[in-house]
Amino acid sequence: MRIVAHRTVAHLLSRESQAPWSRSLATAESPRLIRQPITVLSALRSPRQLSREILAGMVTTLALVPEVISFSIVAGVDPMVSLVASIVLALTMSILGGRPGVITAAAGSVALVIAPLVHEHGVQYVLPTVILAGVIQIVFGLTGLARLMRFIPRSVMIGFVNALGVLIFTAQVPHVLNVPWLAYVLFALTFAIIFILPRFTKAVPSPLVAIVVVTAIVIIAHLVVPNVADEGPLTGKMPGITPFLVPLDLVTFQLILPTALSVAFVGLMETLLTAKLVDDITETPSHKGRESWALGVSNILAGFYGGIAGCAMIGQTVLNVKTGQARTRISTFVAGLFLLSLVTGLSSIMGQIPMVALAAVMMVVAVTTVDWHSVKPSTLKRMPVPETIVMGVTVAVVVLTGNLAYGVLVGVILAMVLFARRVAHVISVNRTLARDGENVRYEVVGPLFFGSSNDLVEHFSYADDPTSVTIDLSRAQIWDASTVAALDSIETKYGAHGATVTIEGLDERSTGFHRRLTGHLGA
Numbered sequence: 054m055r056i057v058a059h060r061t062v063a064h065l066l067s068r069e070s071q072a073p074w075s076r077s078l079a080t081a082e083s084p085r086l087i088r089q090p091i092t093v094l095s096a097l098r099s100p101r102q103l104s105r106e107i108l109a110g111m112v113t114t115l116a117l118v119p120e121v122i123s124f125s126i127v128a129g130v131d132p133m134v135s136l137v138a139s140i141v142l143a144l145t146m147s148i149l150g151g152r153p154g155v156i157t158a159a160a161g162s163v164a165l166v167i168a169p170l171v172h173e174h175g176v177q178y179v180l181p182t183v184i185l186a187g188v189i190q191i192v193f194g195l196t197g198l199a200r201l202m203r204f205i206p207r208s209v210m211i212g213f214v215n216a217l218g219v220l221i222f223t224a225q226v227p228h229v230l231n232v233p234w235l236a237y238v239l240f241a242l243t244f245a246i247i248f249i250l251p252r253f254t255k256a257v258p259s260p261l262v263a264i265v266v267v268t269a270i271v272i273i274a275h276l277v278v279p280n281v282a283d284e285g286p287l288t289g290k291m292p293g294i295t296p297f298l299v300p301l302d303l304v305t306f307q308l309i310l311p312t313a314l315s316v317a318f319v320g321l322m323e324t325l326l327t328a329k330l331v332d333d334i335t336e337t338p339s340h341k342g343r344e345s346w347a348l349g350v351s352n353i354l355a356g357f358y359g360g361i362a363g364c365a366m367i368g369q370t371v372l373n374v375k376t377g378q379a380r381t382r383i384s385t386f387v388a389g390l391f392l393l394s395l396v397t398g399l400s401s402i403m404g405q406i407p408m409v410a411l412a413a414v415m416m417v418v419a420v421t422t423v424d425w426h427s428v429k430p431s432t433l434k435r436m437p438v439p440e441t442i443v444m445g446v447t448v449a450v451v452v453l454t455g456n457l458a459y460g461v462l463v464g465v466i467l468a469m470v471l472f473a474r475r476v477a478h479v480i481s482v483n484r485t486l487a488r489d490g491e492n493v494r495y496e497v498v499g500p501l502f503f504g505s506s507n508d509l510v511e512h513f514s515y516a517d518d519p520t521s522v523t524i525d526l527s528r529a530q531i532w533d534a535s536t537v538a539a540l541d542s543i544e545t546k547y548g549a550h551g552a553t554v555t556i557e558g559l560d561e562r563s564t565g566f567h568r569r570l571t572g573h574l575g576a
Contacts, residue, residue, distance in 0.1 A: 061224035090153070090337040091380040102380070104256070109377025110387030111158055111259035113369050114395065114401075117388070118403060119411055120224075120366070121159050122284040126566070128164035130176055130361055132284075136396050137292055143389030145351040147382045151343030152328035152373045154335065154381070156388060157351065159363040163324055166315045167361065170509025176360075177298040178309055183356030185306075185313035190321055195343030202325045202341055206472075207438040209464035209545040210333075211427045212447025214324055216460055218423035219452055221368040223413035236278040236409045239267050243413035258377050260414040268411040270311060270404075282404030291397065291404070292370065295360045308396040317349075322458045326349050327365035331374050367457070372418045440472040479506035480529070482512035492521040497526040503535035510542050520552045527558030537570040 096102045117139065139158035146157040170178055186366045193199065246263035272279060277480070281287075299305050328339050352362040373388070395403045426432055436476055443464055454493030463525035480499030489491065495513065499505060513522075531537060531565055544554045559567065 063497075072363045073476075090335070092095065093381045093383055096381045096383055098556055105377065106379050106381055106383035108258050109373050109379035110384040111391050112258050112264065113373040113379075114379060114388045115264050115406065116372055116411055116414055117158055117366060117369050117392065118395065118406075119281050119408060120369075122281070122287075124159060124164040125361070128159075128171060128361060130171065130179065131292070132287065133290065133396070134163075134292055134360040135390065136287075138355040138361045140389050140396065141270050141359050141392045142172060142351045142363045143385055143392060145354055145478060146347055146416065147385035147389060148383070149347035149350060150345070150385075151340030151347060152331055152347075152369065153339075153377050154331050154346070154384060155324070156326055156366045156369040156373050156385060157324070157348070157363055158366050158369070159321075159355075159359075159361050160366055162319050162458060163316055163322070163362050163364055165456065166319055167312060169313045170198055170309070174308065178305075180295050180297055180356050181299055181301075181305060182309040182313045182316060183360075183362040184353055185309060186316035186362055187277075187351075187356065187429065189313065189317035189354035190349030190352065191346045192349075193317070193321060194342045194347070194349065194558065195340055197326060199321075199345045201343035202329060205326070205329075205461065206468045207340060207466055209468055210326075210329065210462060211424050211449050212444040212464055213328075213451070213457060213461055214330060214500040215366050215423050215427065216448040217446070217457065218419045219448065220455065220457070221422060222356055222419035222450075225415050231325065232279055232409065233277070235276055237406065239276075239278065239407050240409040240413055241505070242270075243267050243410045244417075246418055247414065250540040260372070260417070264406060264410050268406050269481040271407055272402075272405055275470070279408045280404060281406045281408065281560075282410070285395070287404050293358075295357055304476040316362050319458045320348060320352070320362060320455075322344055322461060323367065324365040324562040326369045326457070326461065327370050330367070334371075334374050335380060337380075342501060347420045368415060368418055368422070371422050372414070375421060376399055419522070426507050428446060434506050439468075439475065443468045444470065450526035451481055473504040475504075476500060476502075477508070480505045480509070482509070484514070486519075490549040491519050492523065494519045494523045494525060496528065498530060500537040501526075501529050502532040506533075506536040506539040509536075509539045510546065512548070513543055515546045515550050515552075516545070518550075518552060522552050524556045525558045526556060526563070529548065529558075530560060531563040533567055534570055534574060537567055539573045540567070541574060 070313075091102065096106055118136070121135045121139050122132045125132045128135070142157045146155070156398070166178060167182065172183060182448075229236070247259045247404070250257075250259040250262055270281070270439060272274070285575045313564065324344060325341055328341060328344050332339050333494075341524050355361065355363060373384055377384065379385075427444065446467055447460045447464035450463045454460070480497065480501065483496045483498070484495070485494045493514075497509070501509070524540075531540075540556065547554050556567075
């Protein structure tokens with residue numbers, strides 16, 4: 054086989070720009086205009102922004118507490134352990150994290166993963182598991198693997214956001230069912246304050262005012278309604294340093310490794326997806342690698358002082374950034390400090406916050422989280438069917454499993470399969486026979502990879518072609534070994550008919566790739 058590589062880089066770019074798939078890639082890689090992020094220093098100089106950051110951190114903390122307590126019960130650990138771990142996570146990530154505004158605490162996804170280990174082997178194995186998970190997250194961040202997030206399609210992200218809204222809403226429903234009738238009055242009052250107050254002033258977040266007013270009414274009127282204290286005991290005592298109670302040997306390592314891997318990657322996935330969501334909301338960039346290794350460091354510290362791991366709290370982050378309009382690390386630092394004050398000095402007051410008030414706040418967050426434009430009939434008509442299927446499957450898997458990580462994983466895999474199937478039919482092969490009949494030329498157009506090149510051999514007329522065959526790949530590129538194997542198969546078939554094959558138009562990369570593999574891939 055003879056290979057002719059004669060194109061310059063300029064020629065390659067000009068020819069590739071004509072290919073149908075290159076236009077979409079060029080559009081996707083075009084720079085996106087972003088806003089200049091608000092810095093901590095600029096927020097400190099602006100009383101309005103500073104008050105916004107502080108109040109957003111406070112209202113987010115109030116919405117954080119019942120969820121942390123509930124998930125601690127799921128994980129099989131003391132509620133104070135999860136609350137203290139959340140304080141450590143929030144404070145550490147506010148300093149080290151790569152995405153300002155993200156609220157990090159002892160999350161439900163981590164609790165679900167770690168619960169089987171606690172129930173089967175005991176709470177003493179949580180600390181080594183958290184430490185190992187933290188080390189994995191640090192390695193993930195320092196090696197640059199966080200950049201893999203760019204391969205999550207938009208349809209999966211939209212499905213993730215919509216499913217998040219559904220999960221947040223359904224998680225609040227139990228708090229408003231089978232409660233005293235007074236609770237429904239407080240529930241309605243909370244909604245009224247949230248929606249009516251912004252018409253008069255936006256200086257203070259309406260959710261914070263609603264929670265304070267409703268709690269004050271309950272305390273002053275001595276009303277008996279389900280409250281935060283009902284979710285778990287709040288002693289106000291700090292747990293101290295977590296003791297290491299298991300042997301440091303290979304047996305322990307083998308026992309905790311599967312759970313540690315799950316904790317690490319579930320935490321990373323939810324944290325990085327949350328960071329990407331905040332990027333979109335604020336139109337500012339973030340450092341995903343820093344966010345990853347900072348999460349690992351924070352989890353290790355939370356393991357030693359607290360006792361359980363965590364990750365980004367998506368619902369509370371949306372409340373902080375979207376509803377509270379927070380943009381800097383101040384809000385997350387305030388959230389950690391306010392949670393510390395609530396746990397140590399104000400635990401009795403915190404315990405009296407009605408659950409219906411917090412449920413109303415989170416329901417509003419859930420409704421505003423959903424991308425309603427994505428589910429409009431007019432939008433669905435315009436969207437490609439595969440994109441809509443990926444979004445729907447992502448939402449369905451998340452809602453059915455209650456796990457955002459599962460939904461994203463299934464959505465990404467499905468998007469890859471549908472994309473490969475769609476691209477596989479992009480290639481075309483044009484046959485041109487010379488006037489003298491002594492030579493035939495085939496021009497291949499489209500990306501050549503495993504999905505498209507497997508059928509490439511069927512586009513050639515082996516028995517009818519003359520002895521000189523030219524395959525022009527000027528408008529195609531070789532991307533994997535499957536394509537090289539297909540070209541070898543074409544040469545073999547032509548060789549059986551006494552014909553010679555010349556491949557021309559390959560760029561420098563494809564030429565080197567082909568030369569390295571051709572003839573070495575077996576039959």
